[in-house]
Amino acid sequence: MRTYSIRRRLLVALLGVLLGAGLIAAVATYASARGEVDTFLDEELRQIALSLRDHAQLDLARLQRASDDPDLRALVQIWDPAFERPYSSRAVAPLPRLRAEGFATIEHEGRSWRIYATPSGKQTVQVAQPTALRAELAARSAGRLLLPVVVLLPFLGLLGWWIVGSGLAPLTAVAQALTQRDPASLKPVTTPQPLPIEVQPLVESLNALLQRLDAAFDTQRRFAADAAHELRTPLTALTLQIQLAARAQSEQERAIALERMEKGVKRATRLVQQLLTMARLEPEAASKPTEPIDLYALALLVAEELQPLAAQRKVSLEVNAAAAAWVLGQEDAMRILLRNLIDNAVRYTGPEGRVDVHVRASEREVNVSVEDDGPGIPVEEHERVFDRFYRGRDAAPGGSGLGLAIVRQIAELHGGTVALSAGVPGGLRAVTSFPAVLMPAAS
Amino acid sequence: MRVLVVEDDPMIGEAVVAGLGADGYAVDWVRDGRAAELSVDTHRYAVVLLDLGLPMRDGIDTLKSLRARKVDVPVLIITARDTVADRIAGLDAGADDYLVKPFDLDELSARVRALLRRAAGRAEPVLSHGSLTLNPATHEVRLEGRPIELSAREFALLLALAERAGSVVSRAQLEEKLYGWNEPVGSNAIEVHIHNLRKKLGEALIRNVRGLGYKLG
Numbered sequence: 001m002r003t004y005s006i007r008r009r010l011l012v013a014l015l016g017v018l019l020g021a022g023l024i025a026a027v028a029t030y031a032s033a034r035g036e037v038d039t040f041l042d043e044e045l046r047q048i049a050l051s052l053r054d055h056a057q058l059d060l061a062r063l064q065r066a067s068d069d070p071d072l073r074a075l076v077q078i079w080d081p082a083f084e085r086p087y088s089s090r091a092v093a094p095l096p097r098l099r100a101e102g103f104a105t106i107e108h109e110g111r112s113w114r115i116y117a118t119p120s121g122k123q124t125v126q127v128a129q130p131t132a133l134r135a136e137l138a139a140r141s142a143g144r145l146l147l148p149v150v151v152l153l154p155f156l157g158l159l160g161w162w163i164v165g166s167g168l169a170p171l172t173a174v175a176q177a178l179t180q181r182d183p184a185s186l187k188p189v190t191t192p193q194p195l196p197i198e199v200q201p202l203v204e205s206l207n208a209l210l211q212r213l214d215a216a217f218d219t220q221r222r223f224a225a226d227a228a229h230e231l232r233t234p235l236t237a238l239t240l241q242i243q244l245a246a247r248a249q250s251e252q253e254r255a256i257a258l259e260r261m262e263k264g265v266k267r268a269t270r271l272v273q274q275l276l277t278m279a280r281l282e283p284e285a286a287s288k289p290t291e292p293i294d295l296y297a298l299a300l301l302v303a304e305e306l307q308p309l310a311a312q313r314k315v316s317l318e319v320n321a322a323a324a325a326w327v328l329g330q331e332d333a334m335r336i337l338l339r340n341l342i343d344n345a346v347r348y349t350g351p352e353g354r355v356d357v358h359v360r361a362s363e364r365e366v367n368v369s370v371e372d373d374g375p376g377i378p379v380e381e382h383e384r385v386f387d388r389f390y391r392g393r394d395a396a397p398g399g400s401g402l403g404l405a406i407v408r409q410i411a412e413l414h415g416g417t418v419a420l421s422a423g424v425p426g427g428l429r430a431v432t433s434f435p436a437v438l439m440p441a442a443s
Numbered sequence: 444m445r446v447l448v449v450e451d452d453p454m455i456g457e458a459v460v461a462g463l464g465a466d467g468y469a470v471d472w473v474r475d476g477r478a479a480e481l482s483v484d485t486h487r488y489a490v491v492l493l494d495l496g497l498p499m500r501d502g503i504d505t506l507k508s509l510r511a512r513k514v515d516v517p518v519l520i521i522t523a524r525d526t527v528a529d530r531i532a533g534l535d536a537g538a539d540d541y542l543v544k545p546f547d548l549d550e551l552s553a554r555v556r557a558l559l560r561r562a563a564g565r566a567e568p569v570l571s572h573g574s575l576t577l578n579p580a581t582h583e584v585r586l587e588g589r590p591i592e593l594s595a596r597e598f599a600l601l602l603a604l605a606e607r608a609g610s611v612v613s614r615a616q617l618e619e620k621l622y623g624w625n626e627p628v629g630s631n632a633i634e635v636h637i638h639n640l641r642k643k644l645g646e647a648l649i650r651n652v653r654g655l656g657y658k659l660g
Contacts, residue, residue, distance in 0.1 A: 232523040233452050236545035240458030243548040247465065257461075264454055391498075 010164045015157055022149035030142035037137045041073075041129060042103060045116040048074055049127040053118045073133060075113075079124040095128055105131065170199045186214035223388075227275050230389050230401065234268040274402040277336060278388075281409045290328045290414075292437060295338075295366055296321040296359040298331070302338040303357060310346050316354045317346060325361035325368075327434040329414045337410040340403045341370040341430050349374035349427060366436045373427040382420040407432070444489040444559060444599060445469040445620050449479040449505070450521070451497050455544075459492065459521075460623075462548040463555070467582070467595035467602075469623040476500025483509060487619065488516050490558050492551075495522040495533065503536050510537035517558040521546065556580055563606050572608045572659055575648065577601060591643050596621060600636045604649065604659045613656035 076089040079097055088094050095108050098117035105114050112131040117124060173191045181189070188207040195203055238261060245257035296319070303319045310317040327334075345355040349372035360367045377385060384390050386408045389401040404418075407430075411418040416434035423429040446468045450456040453474075460470045471486070473479050476497045483491065491509075495502035506518055517539045522529070525543045533541050539561070540554050556579050560568065570577040574587045582598050584591040593601065603620045604612055614633050621636075622628045629635070637657060641649055650660045 229523050232544050233455065236523070237452065237454035237458055239545045240455065240462060240548055244458060244461050244465075249465075253461075260454060260457060267454070 007161070007164045007168060011157065011160050014160050014164075015153060018149065018156060019153065022146050026142040026146040029145050030138050033141040034134065034138035037134045041134055042114070042116070045074060045103075045114065045127045045129060048076065049116045049118050049125050052076065052078065052127070053120060053123070053125045073129060075128045077124075077126040077128065079122075079126075081122045095126070097124055098126060170195050174199060174203055186210050186217065223278070226389050230271060231268065234264050234271060238264040238268070271402070274406065277406055278402055278409065281333065281406065281413065288330055290330055292326050293329050293331050293334055294324045294326055295334065295368055295434075296323070296325045296361075298334055299338055299342075299357050299359055299368060302335060302342055306339070306342055306346055309343070310355070313346060313353075314351050315346050315349055317342070317357075318355070319357040319359070321359035321361075323361060325359045325366040326437050327366050327414065327416075328437045329434070333410045333413065337407050337432065338368065340407050341368075341432070344403055345370050345372040345374070345428070345430070348372060353427075361436055363438075364436055365433050367431055367433045369429055369431040371423045371427060371429040373423065376422055376426060376428045377420065379422065385420070386418075444602065445471065445486065445623070446555065447479065447482055447486070447488045447491045448472045449474075449476070449492065449497065449502070450494045451475060452494075455494075458548075459551070462551065464623075465595065466552050466555075467599040468555075469599075469619075469621050469626070471623050474498070476502065476505035479505050480508060483514055483516060489562065489620075490555050491516050491518045492555075493518055493520050493538070495520060495524055495529075503532065506533075506536045506538060517562050519551075519554055519558060521551070553580065570602070570605045572605050575605070575644070575659075577605055586644055586648075593640070593643065597636055597640055597643075600633070601640060601644075604657060608659045611652045611655045611658045616656070 074089075075095070076087070077095060077097070078087040080087070086094065086097070095106070095113060095115065098104055098115060099119060101118055103114065103116050105112060107113075113128045114131050114134070115126055115128040117126040170191070170193070173193060174189065174195070177189050177191050181187075188210060189203055191203075241257045241261040241264060245254050245261065248254035248257055299319045299321070303317055306317060342355065342357060349355055353373050355370065355372045358367075358369045358371070360369075386404050388405040390405075391401040408418050411432050411434070414434055416432055418430065418432040421429050421431065444467075446463055448456060448459050448463070448470060450459060450472065451474045456472050456474065460472050463470045468489075471482060471488075473482055474497075477499050479491070479493070479497075480500075482488075493502050493506060497505070502520065502522070506520075509516070509518070518537065519540045519542060520533045520538045521542045521544060522533070523544045524533075530541045530543075539558055542551060542554060556568070559579070560566075568578065568580060570579070576585045577583075577598070579602060582593070582595070584593055584598065584601065599621055600617060603617055617633050618628050621633075637649060637651075648659065650658050652658055
């Protein structure tokens with residue numbers, strides 16, 4: 001893209017308009033002046049002709065003197081039987097003699113003439129004038145109007161340059177404020193002077209952008225700090241178990257330490273996986289394409305994946321729904337959401353417990369409720385367990401404290417909600433709701 | 444020496460209990476602040492290891508409340524909070540030492556020993572009584588310069604007596620110092636250990652004060 005200067009553009013436009021206006025005024029003046037000059041000079045021609053004709057006695061010598069008057073802007077021709085040859089005031093090729101009384105414009109030897117002729121009997125007095133004279137007079141009066149504009153133009157240019165420059169000063173101030181900032185700072189841009197309303201939107205949107213960036217960076221920083229803090233726990237446990245294994249006195253002690261080390265590694269791995277999931281769900285994920293998803297089918301799929309875990313813990317896991325439940329979303333994310341909810345329920349319900357998943361679809365929304373008959377969570381913790389890294393009082397060992405935070409993030413990403421409540425048999429019920437979409441019967 | 448570990452993370456708790464147990468300490472382990480206060484009120488601990496991020500009641504609050512009640516047990520904070528401000532806050536709340544996770548088990552043991560030494564008002568790391576010397580760091584025992592092999596429990600018992608050399612320590616006190624909650628104590632366990640110690644160190648070193656307990660003399 002070519003760069004350009006607002007100042008130069010404005011200045012060229014301003015001067016152009018000024019000059020154009022001057023020219024239009026000059027042309028208009030010329031046109032109207034030309035009309036006036038025509039009327040005036042025609043009348044003059046007629047007067048001269050009539051006064052010459054009325055001098056009954058045409059004295060050639062006097063005539064000569066009168067018509068030689070340099071102020072007389074006319075050519076006088078007289079045809080009179082009394083003269084030897086037709087009289088002409090100037091030594092120009094004689095213009096043709098007109099037969100009719102009145103004005104005429106004729107072309108003669110490359111020049112245009114305005115003529116007034118008064119034939120009377122055998123005598124004809126004819127006064128003529130080159131039309132160029134009239135054009136010159138009109139042009140002169142138009143020129144008088146245009147002259148000041150042309151003379152003033154350089155001064156107006158300088159003045160315009162200065163005015164436009166000072167008008168653009170706030171922009172320069174903003175640019176300066178931007179260059180002088182600390183490049184790492186995301187503080188709002190401020191200028192010492194108040195900004196004009198034309199520049200304000202620019203600075204305001206810039207500041208809004210900076211604010212969003214600042215918030216995003218802040219989230220990232222906090223997330224990294226939290227993650228580092230949380231990884232420290234399994235790493236501490238691992239360090240300790242390694243040292244215990246190294247100083248173990250018996251095979252049995254060593255075996256215990258190794259087993260615990262394995263648990264520690266699994267836990268750290270799980271934490272890292274959850275952290276990655278979380279990072280992938282950061283706000284930019286909202287721009288990923290969505291597709292229609294049947295939450296009933298997806299819940300069945302996830303439940304099937306979790307059956308081995310449920311069987312191992314002797315938990316009965318069931319998914320109930322009346323019909324397909326369509327929502328718009330990202331399938332991978334939805335799968336993680338359902339998996340986290342159902343996995344949690346299976347883990348927290350006691351052995352021989354049951355986990356019921358209900359998928360309900362209405363015209364407006366789709367609800368998935370995951371209910372277990374485990375020990376539940378105290379009501380005062382129902383909100384806090386959605387916080388990142390918050391681990392409830394009775395949280396199972398090995399959890400990352402991220403599972404429900406991820407669930408909430410996914411729900412919100414899809415315009416949905418998730419909340420906990422006490423389950424009917426005393427366990428926990430997690431309900432997540434999403435806006436429903438209508439699917440054609442064919443699907 | 445009886446030690447209280449206040450740590451909510453099961454894996455770290457297990458490891459610290461195992462590590463300190465191998466050093467011969469009797470270790471009790473609780474997972475939240477309230478249980479910690481209750482334990483400190485009902486038992487005499489030589490040292491408390493306190494995590495800060497605890498459920499129910501934060502570690503700092505627990506510590507402040509202990510100090511407000513004039514409980515002077517040495518407290519070693521073990522935590523993942525590693526900023527200078529956190530350390531200052533911890534020490535100013537009444538902690539005697541501050542250890543940041545992840546830490547080394549050997550360093551933990553050394554810091555516990557240092558706290559015990561300071562609490563007993565000793566400067567030198569090795570205890571001596573007559574021709575008997577005990578090194579709590581290495582569990583090395585010498586009698587007249589000759590090294591003596593002791594089990595962890597025997598060493599702990601001898602240390603308990605040596606720390607209060609000259610005064611009588613009751614059997615109950617010894618049991619309390621030697622056994623955590625989860626360890627079954629046989630009715631004559633102390634007598635068995637005393638018996639073994641006398642066999643290794645000679646009959647005269649540990650005297651039985653009838654009806655009161657034992658003393659090093």
